[in-house]
Amino acid sequence: MSADDAVIDLDAHRDESVGPTTGRARHTVRPRIVLGLVAAFAVGLVLGGWGVDRSREARVRQERDATVALVAVPAGSGGGGVNSGGRARIEGSLAVVNAGPAPITVRSVRAESPTVLIRDFGRTRLIRPGGTGWIGVAVLFQCGEPLAAEPLSVRFSVETADGQVREAHYPVAIVGSDWLNMLSVICGPR
Structure with a gap:
């Protein structure tokens, strides 16, 4: 084996297919997952805030309806x-x-x-x-x-x-x- 064959040049582009690369696919999936989680979190905040507001309204209405003066x-x-x-x-x-x-x-x-x-x-x-x-x-x-x-x-x-x-x-x-x-x-x- 010659010395040139043992050295791998990382700057050189090869036309030959080496096999499936996982690095590029992983980078495209992560932003989608992060965006989905952020969207789910935002929807959860909105629904949670709405639920708390409705619960507070119901409690105020219940207290008002129970009042005798x-x-x-x-x-x-x-x-x-x-x-x-x-x-x-x-x-x-x-x-x-x-x-x-x-x-x-x-x-x-x-x-x-x-x-x-x-x-x-x-x-x-x-x-x-x-x-x-x-x-x-x-x-x-x-x-x-x-x-x-x-x-x-x-x-x-x-x-x-x-x-x-x-x-x-x-x-x-x-x-x-x-x-x-x-x-x-x-x-x-x-």
């Missing part, structure tokens, strides 16, 4: 009452204002103290946000006895927009109301 005041009497054995019964109404962000359905109203009992007539009332609903109630007073607790804590059973039944309490002032004026007529001066 109401105000209640005696709204008047039905024009008469009954005195039976020292107990006055007045049919009146309670104005309930929905101060919350979602509609509510008032299912029941009840309050009890040693001298006063308030209960509804069993009719539900849907009240939109910012709206007022009049709830018919029977108010029972013990004639001749001072009011035990003022204001009276009234318990409301309310169905919220998310379909859950919740309990809410609101203090209702009896003193100065039409109910107390009617009581004076039924029982006599206090």
Whole structure:
């Protein structure tokens, strides 16, 4: 073997085929894989951000629908009452204002103290946000006895927009109301 045959000149181009080269194919596949991974990552970021935003919206909507905020005041009497054995019964109404962000359905109203009992007539009332609903109630007073607790804590059973039944309490002032004026007529001066 001659010395020229043993030396390989790397600068010289040969026309003969040496076989499949893997170097060139590897360089063309890598950018495609990298671009595919980058695209998948970008799509994942967009979809993930959208999913987080939708989840946050759902949580805010759920909290809003579960909120109960109401105000209640005696709204008047039905024009008469009954005195039976020292107990006055007045049919009146309670104005309930929905101060919350979602509609509510008032299912029941009840309050009890040693001298006063308030209960509804069993009719539900849907009240939109910012709206007022009049709830018919029977108010029972013990004639001749001072009011035990003022204001009276009234318990409301309310169905919220998310379909859950919740309990809410609101203090209702009896003193100065039409109910107390009617009581004076039924029982006599206090």
